[in-house]
Amino acid sequence: MRYIKFEKIAQIVESLCVSAGYELPDDVLAALKEAQRKETNPGAAKILNQLIENARIAKEDKIPLCQDTGLAVVFVEQGSVVAVKPPELDTICLMPDTRGSGDENRASRIEHRETLFDAINAGVAAGCEKGFLRKSVVADPLNKRENTGSNTPAIIHHSIVPGDKLKITIIAKGGGCENKSQFRMFKPTAEREEIIDWIVDVVRTAGADACPPFVVGVGIGGDFEISCLLSKKALCRNLAARNEDGFYAELEADLLSAINALGLGPQGLGGDTTALACLVETAPCHIASLPVAVNIECHSHRHKSAVL
Ligand code: SF4
Incomplete structure (x- = not known):
């Protein structure tokens, strides 16, 4: 069995969240440039040019591509011989409480969590904070609709695949x-x-x-x-x-x-x-x-x- 540290997974997810927020992927940028080259409507070509320019500015100035920095949708392919090494015992993961607010819940804000899903959510929360990305998740969909304050929980789709690798793909979905x-x-x-x-x-x-x-x-x-x-x-x-x-x-x-x-x-x-x-x-x-x-x-x- 190969073990990957909880903290390593959280760090990778954090950096994926930040780079997703700031940098349009190469394939999307290439598709926009190709569309701009072929576009016969001058107004449309101008808008496509502005989108390409927006992507350049966001990457260079390290600012979000859009004000809606998205819900983190995470696809995880976990190799059958890979496991998460729990955090060191002296490591405490600070996770905002998603079950309520106020001092009566303060104690539940500090918890020791250790599953793969916890590592992903810790990374998403850290990326959101570090990248100044908008927090776009409410804990309750219909009644209170209070913001969880961390852009978590992420939507996580998990599958087991052969091998000893862990592949993580994040879509920041508007x-x-x-x-x-x-x-x-x-x-x-x-x-x-x-x-x-x-x-x-x-x-x-x-x-x-x-x-x-x-x-x-x-x-x-x-x-x-x-x-x-x-x-x-x-x-x-x-x-x-x-x-x-x-x-x-x-x-x-x-x-x-x-x-x-x-x-x-x-x-x-x-x-x-x-x-x-x-x-x-x-x-x-x-x-x-x-x-x-x-x-x-x-x-x-x-x-x-x-x-x-
Ligand atoms: S759909 Fe939302 S995330 Fe996408 S460009 Fe429009 S405002 Fe931004």
């Missing part, structure tokens, strides 16, 4: 674009064109509110929850990478063409560039089902990975 994501259960007899039409309509409905040009994640198959998870996981892919299955690679290309034919354009002000990429992920499903989910991601597509 609320405006996430709000426009949708799910639909199709009949298993649905035609390819029917599914394309629905996905394009989801993008049309997202409109300017979700800050185009988009990256569109599509999950097809699995069941209700797996299709949604796949649509988010698709956003972890390099934008230039096509689906390895030729059928779905062609579907990605056709979807991107249909989405860009909408003419929504950057910031919804018209143009050829409504989306930078459309990424499809699939899973086996029930013979009676054909679940499809669309996750809308804005131009500020902040995804970062590290392998320990």
Whole structure:
């Protein structure tokens, strides 16, 4: 068994959060530059140029790419022979209390936590603090909606894979674009064109509110929850990478063409560039089902990975 220190994991997550907030990934920047080069609408080309300039300033001045610095969505692939070495006994992890506020809860703010998920949340909280990133999480979704003050808990998707490595991918997901994501259960007899039409309509409905040009994640198959998870996981892919299955690679290309034919354009002000990429992920499903989910991601597509 290989052990990775709790503190090491927290440090890596912290640095991923900060760099995600400040630095647009190379694949997204390349896609924006390529779109700017091809854009035939002068106004749209100008907006794309401003997005590229915004990315340059954010990186150089170490300031967030957007005021919504996102909810930390973390995909963790844990090798089957890797484990977390708990923190040294003299190390105390300071975690803000998410269960309430006031002096009566002060004691619960200092806790000794030691799981992989705790290390990730400690890193997210530290990154948020160090990078002056907006704290965008409320503890209770409907009743009190009090801010947890730490941007935690993160949304963590964990899987066990062969090997002795720990891969951590963080997406800083904006609320405006996430709000426009949708799910639909199709009949298993649905035609390819029917599914394309629905996905394009989801993008049309997202409109300017979700800050185009988009990256569109599509999950097809699995069941209700797996299709949604796949649509988010698709956003972890390099934008230039096509689906390895030729059928779905062609579907990605056709979807991107249909989405860009909408003419929504950057910031919804018209143009050829409504989306930078459309990424499809699939899973086996029930013979009676054909679940499809669309996750809308804005131009500020902040995804970062590290392998320990
Ligand atoms: S949708 Fe994206 S670009 Fe728009 S405000 Fe939210 S994080 Fe920022």
